[in-house]
Amino acid sequence: MNEQEFEELAAGHALHALSPDDERRFTEALAADPGRQAIADQDAATAAALADAAPEVAPPASARDALLAAIAGEQPGAAAPSPDAASPAVERKDAPGRRGLGPRGWFALAASIVLVLGLGVSGFFIARQLATPASNYALQQIEKQPDAQSATAPVAGGGTATAHWSGSLGKAVLVSDNLAPIATDKVYEMWFVRGGTPVSAGTFHASDGDATSSLDGKMHAGDTIAVTVEQAGGSPTGKPTSPPIVAIPTA
Numbered sequence: 002m003n004e005q006e007f008e009e010l011a012a013g014h015a016l017h018a019l020s021p022d023d024e025r026r027f028t029e030a031l032a033a034d035p036g037r038q039a040i041a042d043q044d045a046a047t048a049a050a051l052a053d054a055a056p057e058v059a060p061p062a063s064a065r066d067a068l069l070a071a072i073a074g075e076q077p078g079a080a081a082p083s084p085d086a087a088s089p090a091v092e093r094k095d096a097p098g099r100r101g102l103g104p105r106g107w108f109a110l111a112a113s114i115v116l117v118l119g120l121g122v123s124g125f126f127i128a129r130q131l132a133t134p135a136s137n138y139a140l141q142q143i144e145k146q147p148d149a150q151s152a153t154a155p156v157a158g159g160g161t162a163t164a165h166w167s168g169s170l171g172k173a174v175l176v177s178d179n180l181a182p183i184a185t186d187k188v189y190e191m192w193f194v195r196g197g198t199p200v201s202a203g204t205f206h207a208s209d210g211d212a213t214s215s216l217d218g219k220m221h222a223g224d225t226i227a228v229t230v231e232q233a234g235g236s237p238t239g240k241p242t243s244p245p246i247v248a249i250p251t252a
Contacts, residue, residue, distance in 0.1 A: 002030045003169065007037055015044035136215040140174045143167045150251070156180060156228070157246040160210060164226045164249040171219040173202075173226055173251070180210045183230055190235050191216050194225040194248070202226075204235045223252040 010027040013019040019027060031037055143149050146167040153163040160179035166172065175191060183189070191202040191214065202216035216226065227245040229236075236242050 002026070006030075008040060011037070011041045011044045014041065015047065136174060136213045139172055139215045140165055140176070140213060143170060143172055143174060146170055152249050152251070154247050154249050162228065162247045162249065164251065166220055166226075166251055168220070168222050168251075171221070173216045173220045173224075175205075175212075175214050175216065175226060175228070177205075177207055177212045177214070177228075178210070180207045180212070182210070186233050187230050188233050188235065189214075190229050190231040190241070192227045192229065192241060192245075193218065193220060194227050195221055195223075199227065199241055201235065201239060204231070220251070223250075225250045 007027075007030050010019065010023055010030065013023060014027050031041060143165050146169055148169050149165065149167050151163055151165045153161055156162050156177070158181040160177060160181060162178075162180075163176045165174045165176065173193075177189075180189075188204045188206060189212075190204045192199040193202050193216065194200075200218065202218050203214070205212050205214040225248050227241075227248040229241040229243045229245050231242055
């Protein structure tokens with residue numbers, strides 16, 4: 002486990018936000034390298050300081066909606082989904098680049114909540130930070146890695162697509178520019194093509210032809226990143242139903 006992975010787990014542990022599997026990974030990594038205890042202690046102390054620093058005030062009524070919108074990667078003030086909206090699984094696939102914040106992201110979010118409630122004037126700046134889409138955050142993570150790579154390819158029908166990936170992180174992000182319009186009942190679906198087998202990596206819409214989208218799941222070395230046009234909600238079979246409009250090898 003590299004240092005960045007451990008730092009993310011340590012942050013989640015301090016906030017009691019880890020899954021059982023990640024909690025086990027954290028404990029094992031700490032036992033394997035006791036020198037990492039300083040990182041865990043620092044995060045625990047920071048979490049405690051955040052809790053102690055929060056004043057006992059009633060947050061404004063709009064705070065909950067703005068916070069949930071930020072977590073979802075939406076702009077504050079956007080219409081909330083109705084109870085009759087698509088199931089969570091479909092909603093997650095259709096939303097461009099929607100992914101979990103990750104332990105370190107939750108740590109930053111917790112800090113931001115305290116500052117928004119306690120500092121007032123700083124709230125505007127922090128709200129802007131919270132509204133950063135998860136796909137852009139993932140792209141920033143990738144670009145910081147020593148093994149970060151990217152490749153651009155033309156898209157059938159017009160436009161280009163640039164894949165960004167890091168093998169050490171196992172993450173990939175697709176940045177699409179000037180894509181041709183597609184029918185409103187269609188969606189772009191991303192795939193990891195692995196050993197000749199396509200694995201769905203989520204769907205996205207391209208507002209005005211542009212989109213930045215995180216691929217769901219772990220990227221493997223040598224995967225080809227492909228995009229097809231599928232019906233709304235993604236391929237019903239779990240396999241592409243149309244030829245790819247772009248395919249970008251990562252090897």
